[in-house]
Amino acid sequence: MTVLEKFFCGDQAALARIISIIENRDDGYQDVLSRLYPCSGQAIKIGFTGPPGAGKSSLVNNISKSLAAQEKKVGVIAVDPTSPFTGGALLGDRIRLVDMPTDGSVYMRSMATRGSTGGLAAATGNVAVALDAFGFNYVLIETVGVGQVELDIIDTCDTVVVVLVPESGDAIQALKAGLMEIADIFALNKADRPGAEYISAELNTVLEIKRDKSDWELPIVSTEAINNKNTDRLLEKIQRHIDYIKQTGNFERHRREQIRKKIESILFNQVNILVRAKLKDVANIDEMVARIFAGQSDPYTVSRELLRLSSIS
Numbered sequence: 001m002t003v004l005e006k007f008f009c010g011d012q013a014a015l016a017r018i019i020s021i022i023e024n025r026d027d028g029y030q031d032v033l034s035r036l037y038p039c040s041g042q043a044i045k046i047g048f049t050g051p052p053g054a055g056k057s058s059l060v061n062n063i064s065k066s067l068a069a070q071e072k073k074v075g076v077i078a079v080d081p082t083s084p085f086t087g088g089a090l091l092g093d094r095i096r097l098v099d100m101p102t103d104g105s106v107y108m109r110s111m112a113t114r115g116s117t118g119g120l121a122a123a124t125g126n127v128a129v130a131l132d133a134f135g136f137n138y139v140l141i142e143t144v145g146v147g148q149v150e151l152d153i154i155d156t157c158d159t160v161v162v163v164l165v166p167e168s169g170d171a172i173q174a175l176k177a178g179l180m181e182i183a184d185i186f187a188l189n190k191a192d193r194p195g196a197e198y199i200s201a202e203l204n205t206v207l208e209i210k211r212d213k214s215d216w217e218l219p220i221v222s223t224e225a226i227n228n229k230n231t232d233r234l235l236e237k238i239q240r241h242i243d244y245i246k247q248t249g250n251f252e253r254h255r256r257e258q259i260r261k262k263i264e265s266i267l268f269n270q271v272n273i274l275v276r277a278k279l280k281d282v283a284n285i286d287e288m289v290a291r292i293f294a295g296q297s298d299p300y301t302v303s304r305e306l307l308r309l310s311s312i313s
């Protein structure tokens with residue numbers, strides 16, 4: 001049996017292999033994805049994002065267990081930023097999945113950026129397709145909410161939970177990082193800590209304007225992930241959001257838009273590769289550079305000339 005056949009028989013070792021092929025962009029990974037895509041689309045994708053150490057993994061842990069208790073199959077992708085800029089992995093006390101059911105109903109995969117974020121969003125989306133095609137009912141994606149790549153990752157989800165903590169300034173920082181724009185639900189975690197009520201009030205003020213513009217309630221759920229408090233309430237809000245977007249047609253609209261963006265990004269990539277290859281074939285490129293350097297031409301004119309000569313145009 002091929003690895004794909006084993007994958008479609010529900011073999012988790014084959015799933016792990018397929019994910020590695022996709023993640024590393026091994027030869028033939030696009031063909032693999034072509035096989036998986038038609039079998040995907042059933043899983044609900046939920047993103048968890050927020051500052052480093054906010055308790056995202058702890059919440060994902062609790063939600064996975066609750067879903068598994070409802071006989072749901074859950075795939076988890078933890079995007080692990082290793083760059084010092086994002087800082088996530090620098091925290092020594094970060095949580096890993098613990099006490100998970102051993103019957104295969106919860107599957108966890110870590111994606112390390114290894115200092116480079118190139119293509120990470122695309123790779124994460126592709127891994128989600130694999131988990132979806134494998135038959136997981138839910139795909140939970142955890143990432144630290146700091147940069148554009150992380151926002152792109154989260155944009156591949158149906159519902160986005162932004163996790164904040166009582167530490168001062170988080171709400172304002174989240175605003176700056178663009179997290180407010182993408183949040184469907186706020187989890188105010190570490191509610192056992194002082195300042196939780198203050199931050200909740202502050203957040204409510206910030207959200208008032210947004211709430212006026214939409215029928216969605218944009219809820220704030222206080223959680224204590226460490227004590228598994230309010231997990232069910234958070235899950236209930238997640239389910240309610242899914243129902244809401246399905247009723248309003250936003251679910252389907254967003255997914256169609258994601259497919260459109262995916263096609264666009266694949267094409268951009270291919271055109272990029274094509275242009276680089278073509279440029280290598282241009283015999284007199286050095287001469288053109290020299291002309292521009294000498295002030296006899298400019299990059300725009302030269303690019304136009306190349307485009308006219310090339311079969312790309």
Ligand SMILES: Nc1nc2c(ncn2[C@@H]2O[C@H](COP(=O)(O)OP(=O)(O)OP(=O)(O)O)[C@@H](O)[C@H]2O)c(=O)[nH]1
Pocket residue numbers: 051052053054055056057058059088089091093094095096144189190191192193223224225226227
């Ligand atoms: N006091 C308190 N601590 C919590 C709570 N939830 C999580 N923690 C602790 O906060 C620390 C970080 O939790 P994680 O779940 O790893 O947080 P994270 O957001 O996934 O962290 P990164 O992935 O490193 O960004 C751990 O020591 C947790 O035990 C909570 O509700 N209250």
Ligand SMILES: [Mg+2]
Pocket residue numbers: 056057058094095142
């Ligand atoms: Mg984490």
